Amino acid sequence: MIKRIYASALVLAVLLLAQAAGLAAQDFGFGFDETEPAAAANNASLLPFKLKIGGEINAGLQIFVQDLKDADTAETVSALDVISGKLNFSASGEKADAHLGLNLSAASIGELWDKSASLGNPTYTPLIIDEAYLRGYLGPVDIEAGLRKLTWGRADSLGPLDVVNPLDYSDLTNITDIMAMKIARPMVHVTWGMGDFSKLEAVFIPNFAGHRFARDGRWTPSQFADIPEIAEAGILGRVNERFGAMIPPSLLPMLPGLQTQIAGELLHYFNGFSINYPNTGTINYFQSGLRYTTTIGPADIGAQYYYGNLFRPGFTIAGVDAFIDDLGMKILSSSPPIYSDPSLLSPRIEYNRYHQLGIDYAQVIACFNIRAEFAAHITEDLAGDNGAVKNPFLAWSLGFDRSLIWGITANIQCNETIRLLNGKVGDNPVQDSEAGTDATATRLTMQVSKKFFRDNLECKITNIWDVEDKDCYIIPSIAWTISDVTAELSAGVFAGEEAGELGQYWKSSFVKLGVTYKF
Amino acid sequence: MKKNVTMLTLFLGMALMLHAQDAGSQDAGRQDALSIVQASRNRINALTTSTRSRMVITAKDGSTSERLIDQYSKDGPSKNKRAVIVFQQPATVAGSRFLTIENPGKNDDRWIYLPSLGKVRRIAASEGSASFMGTDFSYDDISSTSRSTDLDTHSLLKEEILNGYACYVIQSVPKDLGYQYSKMIQWIDKDSKAALKLELYDKRSTLVKVAEFSGLKDVQGRLTPMATKMTTLAEGTSTIITIDIIKYDDPIPEGVFTTVYLETGRPR
Numbered sequence: 001m002i003k004r005i006y007a008s009a010l011v012l013a014v015l016l017l018a019q020a021a022g023l024a025a026q027d028f029g030f031g032f033d034e035t036e037p038a039a040a041a042n043n044a045s046l047l048p049f050k051l052k053i054g055g056e057i058n059a060g061l062q063i064f065v066q067d068l069k070d071a072d073t074a075e076t077v078s079a080l081d082v083i084s085g086k087l088n089f090s091a092s093g094e095k096a097d098a099h100l101g102l103n104l105s106a107a108s109i110g111e112l113w114d115k116s117a118s119l120g121n122p123t124y125t126p127l128i129i130d131e132a133y134l135r136g137y138l139g140p141v142d143i144e145a146g147l148r149k150l151t152w153g154r155a156d157s158l159g160p161l162d163v164v165n166p167l168d169y170s171d172l173t174n175i176t177d178i179m180a181m182k183i184a185r186p187m188v189h190v191t192w193g194m195g196d197f198s199k200l201e202a203v204f205i206p207n208f209a210g211h212r213f214a215r216d217g218r219w220t221p222s223q224f225a226d227i228p229e230i231a232e233a234g235i236l237g238r239v240n241e242r243f244g245a246m247i248p249p250s251l252l253p254m255l256p257g258l259q260t261q262i263a264g265e266l267l268h269y270f271n272g273f274s275i276n277y278p279n280t281g282t283i284n285y286f287q288s289g290l291r292y293t294t295t296i297g298p299a300d301i302g303a304q305y306y307y308g309n310l311f312r313p314g315f316t317i318a319g320v321d322a323f324i325d326d327l328g329m330k331i332l333s334s335s336p337p338i339y340s341d342p343s344l345l346s347p348r349i350e351y352n353r354y355h356q357l358g359i360d361y362a363q364v365i366a367c368f369n370i371r372a373e374f375a376a377h378i379t380e381d382l383a384g385d386n387g388a389v390k391n392p393f394l395a396w397s398l399g400f401d402r403s404l405i406w407g408i409t410a411n412i413q414c415n416e417t418i419r420l421l422n423g424k425v426g427d428n429p430v431q432d433s434e435a436g437t438d439a440t441a442t443r444l445t446m447q448v449s450k451k452f453f454r455d456n457l458e459c460k461i462t463n464i465w466d467v468e469d470k471d472c473y474i475i476p477s478i479a480w481t482i483s484d485v486t487a488e489l490s491a492g493v494f495a496g497e498e499a500g501e502l503g504q505y506w507k508s509s510f511v512k513l514g515v516t517y518k519f
Numbered sequence: 520m521k522k523n524v525t526m527l528t529l530f531l532g533m534a535l536m537l538h539a540q541d542a543g544s545q546d547a548g549r550q551d552a553l554s555i556v557q558a559s560r561n562r563i564n565a566l567t568t569s570t571r572s573r574m575v576i577t578a579k580d581g582s583t584s585e586r587l588i589d590q591y592s593k594d595g596p597s598k599n600k601r602a603v604i605v606f607q608q609p610a611t612v613a614g615s616r617f618l619t620i621e622n623p624g625k626n627d628d629r630w631i632y633l634p635s636l637g638k639v640r641r642i643a644a645s646e647g648s649a650s651f652m653g654t655d656f657s658y659d660d661i662s663s664t665s666r667s668t669d670l671d672t673h674s675l676l677k678e679e680i681l682n683g684y685a686c687y688v689i690q691s692v693p694k695d696l697g698y699q700y701s702k703m704i705q706w707i708d709k710d711s712k713a714a715l716k717l718e719l720y721d722k723r724s725t726l727v728k729v730a731e732f733s734g735l736k737d738v739q740g741r742l743t744p745m746a747t748k749m750t751t752l753a754e755g756t757s758t759i760i761t762i763d764i765i766k767y768d769d770p771i772p773e774g775v776f777t778t779v780y781l782e783t784g785r786p787r
Contacts, residue, residue, distance in 0.1 A: 029771070030571045030589050030764060054610055097785075140787055151637040179637050193787045196777040295778065298628065300641055362641050364626065369643035403649060454576055454756055455653030456584075483584045484609045518610035 050092040055102075057085040060514020062173060064218065066507040075218065080106035086130065095137050101130035122281030123209040131184045142191040147184035150203065152291055152304060153397075154360045154371040157413055157445045160395035161304060161358045161373045164203060164289070166311045169221070170214040173492055173510060176447075176462055176475060183212060197295035208285035210351055211311045218508045222499070227315060228270035231347065232263055234430030235320055242324050262327070262340045269342035277313070277349050285309060285351070299363040306358070309351040310379075314433030316388045318346040350433075352390050354379045371413075373397040384421025387432030391425065394418045399445075411447040416440055442467035456481050464502065471496025471503030486516045552673035552689045556705075559712040560668060563741055565767040567593040571607075572760050576654055579755040586612065586652070591771050599623060601776040605784070612652060616781040623667065629658070632781035639778045655728065655749040655758035659699045670694055676704065681715055684708045700727075711742070727752060739767045 059082060067074035084105035091098045102108075108127035111117045118124040125147060133146025153161030158178060165182040174180050187205045194200055214220045236259060289306035323344040330338045358375030374396045381389035399413025419425070422439040426432030444467065449460035462475040477490035491511045496503040574586040586609065592602035600621040606612040614634040621627050629642040642658070651658050671691035678687055686706040693700065701724055706716040719728040729752065734745035743765060750757040774786030 029569050029591060029769075054613070056610070097783075135783075137785055142783065142785075149637065156636075156640075177635075179635060193774075193779055196774065196779070199779055295628075298622075298625070300778075364641060364643045367643055369641060401643070403643070407649065409649075451650070451653075453578060454655070454754075455650055456578070481611060482582070484611055486611065 052090045053088070054090075054519055055085060055087040056516055056518040057083070058514055058516045059083050060512060062510050062512035062514075064507075065509045065511070078106060088130075097135040097137075098133075099135075100132045103128055103130050122279075123207050125183050125185065125209065129184060140193045142193075144187075144189040144191075146186070148187050148189060149179060149182040149184050150187075150189060151179075152201075152289075153358075153373050154300070154302070154362045155373055155397045155399055155413055155415070156371065156401075156411060157399075157415075159360070159371075159373040159397035159413075159415060160375040160417070161302075161356075161360055163306050163308060163356060164205070164287075166209050166211045168212040170212050170219055172219055172473070172505065172508070173512060175464070175473065183209065185209065195294075199293055201289075201291040201293075203287075203289050203291075205287040205308075206283055208280040208287060208309045208351060210280070210309070210313055219505070221501075222504045223315075227275065227347075228267055230315075230429050231270045231317060231345075232266045234428050235266055235317070235323065235345070236263060237428055238320050238430070239324055239327070242321070243328065258331070258338065265340050266342055269345075270347070275315075275347060275349055278351065280309070280351060289356075299361060301362075302360045304356070304358050304360075306356040307353075308356070309353055310377075310390060311351075313349045313351050314388060314390055315347070315349055315429075316433050317430040318348060318388075319344045320430055348388070350388055352379050352381075354390075354392075368400040368402050370400045371397070372399075381421075384424030385426075387426050387428075387435070390419075390434055391422070392420045394420065406450070408448060408450045411445075411449075413445045414442065415445075416442040438468040440468060466496075466500055466502055469497055469500030469503060471498075471500030473502045473505075484518045486518075487514070488516070489513050552675040552687075553668060555675070555687055555707055555712065556671075556673050556689060556691065557668050559705075559707050559714055562712050563767075565741070567591070567767070567769055567771045569764075569766040569769045569771065570762050571764040572762050574654055575759045575761070577757045577759070584653075585609070586654075591775055593771050593776065595620065595776070597623075603775055603780065606652065614784075615652070616784065617652075618776065618778065618781055620776065630778050630781060632778075639781045655751045655756055657699060660749070670698075671703070678709070679706075681706045684715060685710070686715060713742075713744070734761075738765050741767060 061077075061082060064075070084103075087102045087104060089098075089100045105127070111119065111127050119126060129147055131147055131149055133144050133148045135142055135144045150164040151162060152164055153159040155162065157176075158167075164187070165185055167181045168183050169181075185205050186207070187203055189204075190202045192200045192202075213224060215224070239259070239262065287306070287308035289304060289308070291302060291304035293300065293302035295301075323341065326344055327338070327340050355378040356375050357378075358373060360371070360373040362369075362371045364370070375394070377393050377395065379390050379392050380386075381391055384391045395415070395417045397413060397415045399411070401409060401411040403409055417440065419434065419439045425434045427435050429435045444465045445462070446465070447460060447462045449458060451458045458477075458479045458481075460477050460479075462477075463472060464475075465472040472495050474493045474495065475490060477488060479486055479488040479490075489512070491509070493509045494502055494505040498504055498506055568591075570590045572588055572590065574588060575583050576586070577583050587607040589605040589607060590602060591605075592600065595601045600619075602619055604617040606615040606617075614632075616632045617629070618631075619627050619629045630639050631642055632639045649658060650656070651660070671693050673689055673691045676688045676690050678685065680686070684706075686708055689705055689707060691703045691705070693702075699721075700719045701722045702720045704718040704720070705714045707714050713732075715732055717730040718726055719730070721727045729750045731748045731750075732744040732746070733748070735742050736745050737743070743762070745762045745765075747760045748757055749760075772786035774780055777786075780786050
């Protein structure tokens with residue numbers, strides 16, 4: 001089904017590109033490639049539409065420092081990984097635009113022939129598609145439909161209001177390129193121009209996809225890789241908690257040995273267990289939102305409502321107490337050997353529903369280009385005691401950019417989420433997906449850059465610092481651009497606590513050298 | 520008719536005054552500096568100005584890079600200046616759009632749309648001295664066509680011949696000490712009131728940039744300089760803007776001068 005949707009989107013886009021129906025998109029100014037008035041007249045008669053083909057070719061290498069140190073665990077470098085590219089087609093008719101953007105790489109092309117790939121998943125956007133959509137202009141209303149990436153909110157780096165598209169975390173080397181990280185989603189997006197500087201947007205997404213994480217390899221987050229250990233520890237903790245009251249004191253001496261046995265059984269069970277993600281491809285997982293933006297005096301402001309699903313899933317195990325009850329009954333009624341029954345356990349991954357109410361603001365004050373966002377997220381756990389559902393939370397973002405001395409520019413942004421009803425969060429991670437996590441999550445993104453030689457050379461350093469996790473990701477880069485060609489040398493260094501969201505990738509620090517040609 | 524001067528052709532704008540119908544050449548010599556500058560800036564009458572220009576940026580080593588830009592300007596309802604620049608080439612900047620709206624007595628509003636960001640972003644006035652998209656023009660240079668004559672103190676330094684034109688040499692000193700330049704000296708043709716040359720001095724009174732105007736051409740009855748060269752002396756770089764097409768009074772929808780247009784490239 002979903003393949004047909006993607007195919008339909010592509011076909012529509014290609015048809016419009018091929019037909020390029022209609023007249024010139026712009027009835028003022030200049031046509032594409034117009035350089036002389038006479039040429040303009042000729043172009044007008046020969047090409048009554050605007051057709052653009054562009055893209056880029058990238059060639060480069062990235063080296064993971066740890067791979068140099070440890071040949072046994074080093075990942076294979078494929079010759080095809082060295083080159084990649086993008087191809088963009090756009091056509092403009094009198095009342096419509098079409099855009100088709102393709103990501104071309106060994107992975108995106110190889111996926112098309114890979115029978116084990118996720119292409120059959122109705123929520124999966126193929127790697128090869130960057131965006132594919134049509135946009136119609138109906139007076140004050142624009143209607144877009146297709147696979148689209150939207151940016152909502154004012155923040156420069158993933159503020160709380162930028163909720164429409166999930167992100168691809170399967171490769172963190174491009175974390176500063178937000179648009180590249182965004183995953184296009186099938187949607188209908190309507191914009192109603194309510195004046196020169198005001199508009200009301202509505203978006204509807206018929207199904208849902210969460211953030212994309214690597215399932216294996218260096219970018220697999222420990223939160224997923226460690227699920228067997230988390231499950232084992234959580235269940236055993238609950239066993240100890242309940243057996244104190246359940247098992248007669250005379251049988252307690254047998255518990256240590258039994259615990260070891262159960263631990264082995266649980267690990268065996270969970271290591272062979274394939275986590276079933278919910279089928280979010282149905283209309284039941286629809287998302288929708290409204291966003292109003294306007295300019296009042298020197299300030300740009302916005303407000304939005306969004307009804308969606310949290311992009312990060314929660315992991316819990318149902319049936320833990322049934323598992324323990326069953327085990328207890330066996331201890332009381334049987335003689336050793338006693339075996340547990342892990343099949344009574346029901347691990348589940350859930351994407352929680354939520355309502356978001358948010359506002360944003362941007363203004364230049366005293367030479368500081370300020371951007372701020374604030375949002376309240378209302379989940380379905382208003383009491384805060386449902387372990388399978390994340391608690392309601394607040395989120396805010398405050399940032400600015402400012403020209404400093406010697407042409408140096410600083411761009412600083414702080415994002416924070418604050419969990420409400422934190423006291424109601426349980427302490428067992430298999431029964432409460434938020435157990436053991438901080439009530440706040442604060443990320444500070446700092447970027448300092450300077451351009452030289454008429455912007456041809458740019459030196460930049462970005463530091464992403466997670467305050468609670470005490471870890472960071474530092475990305476220095478130097479890029480040289482001449483006309484359409486950019487050569488860039490960059491690096492990524494993960495540091496800090498190894499249990500942190502960023503620090504866990506300390507073995508993935510890298511150096512990257514590449515050349516990009518845009519056309 | 521509304522007055523309008525193309526934004527990016529700031530200095531062209533000054534030069535556009537050549538052979539203005541209302542240029543009182545016989546009396547010009549007796550005018551004071553302020554009235555000369557006002558006459559120079561008010562010379563061109565057009566409802567709108569649309570240009571397609573080629574920018575050639577020359578580095579110190581002589582290497583060049585080229586950009587193709589479209590620019591649309593039109594006065595707002597309150598006679599404030601408004602302009603949009605659309606970058607067409609090269610591919611690294613194609614699709615970028617820039618909007619500036621003058622707010623008399625206050626900082627201009629400036630927004631930019633960068634395809635890589637996917638959204639419109641406000642730009643701070645503090646970035647005024649920064650290079651505009653890698654050219655020798657700063658953001659202030661780009662916006663300074665809307666600079667009111669009241670913001671500077673003007674004085675007539677001397678009269679001299681420049682490239683065969685008898686010129687007034689007028690110094691303009693910004694009243695705002697925070698402005699990028701400490702003074703500006705321009706050569707204005709006595710006959711036509713067109714500015715032919717402009718020198719820009721930094722806060723240490725060091726000459727940092729020179730703008731020169733050439734290639735005068737009659738466009739719709741308005742003598743228009745088709746080329747402007749801005750040289751940054753210390754860096755040995757220059758940017759030449761050559762107008763490929765210029766249209767005066769070509770209808771430009773109001774919707775062009777909006778942030779909505781920046782996003783889609785379509786006026787409503």
